[in-house]
Amino acid sequence: MPTPTKGPRLGGGPAHERLMLANLAAALFEHKRITTTVTKAKRLKPYAERLVTFAKRGDLASRRRVLGLISNKGVVHELFTDIAQAVENRDGGYTRITKIGNRKGDNAPMAVIELVLEPVSAKQAVVAEATSAAQRDADKKEAAAAAPAAEEAPEAEVVETEAAEAPEAEVVETEAAAEEAPAAEEAPAEEAADESAKDAK
Numbered sequence: 164m165p166t167p168t169k170g171p172r173l174g175g176g177p178a179h180e181r182l183m184l185a186n187l188a189a190a191l192f193e194h195k196r197i198t199t200t201v202t203k204a205k206r207l208k209p210y211a212e213r214l215v216t217f218a219k220r221g222d223l224a225s226r227r228r229v230l231g232l233i234s235n236k237g238v239v240h241e242l243f244t245d246i247a248q249a250v251e252n253r254d255g256g257y258t259r260i261t262k263i264g265n266r267k268g269d270n271a272p273m274a275v276i277e278l279v280l281e282p283v284s285a286k287q288a289v290v291a292e293a294t295s296a297a298q299r300d301a302d303k304k305e306a307a308a309a310a311p312a313a314e315e316a317p318e319a320e321v322v323e324t325e326a327a328e329a330p331e332a333e334v335v336e337t338e339a340a341a342e343e344a345p346a347a348e349e350a351p352a353e354e355a356a357d358e359s360a361k362d363a364k
Contacts, residue, residue, distance in 0.1 A: 196277030
């Protein structure tokens, strides 16, 4: 439980104080907001928020711990089902204290303590969205940095392949030139043989 505060207790003894805090927490969970003195509200805040944290866990051990403090099973059921679902996206700050002035009879400072059941504020949602967008951009940059390295390797392979294919093309051209050259040499020899035959006639 929360660290005890210094100074006088709320009740006559420690057991009385524990019972007062348990009853205040049960009333808070049942009605969602209660009016009490500022001192009791400040002492109730960490006590109630710890019980809400147990409710968010939702397991059997947490339920039994809460039942050890609050004896009303209906209130505990509401805490574990309705309230825990309403604050599941909130990391803390499940209660809010608002001062409302002094009490008429003894001039005690009064306050309203209530559960914060609204969804997370728009500003926090924008901050969360900006954080996720920055993370996505960082992931895209990493992927973009990795992609050019992967693309450069195939280009180098293509250049090497073209260089490897080039000698084959030269060999083919050389073979074609070699075939043409003997044919060119044979043609003048045939012409000379034809001329010599004409001269013999």
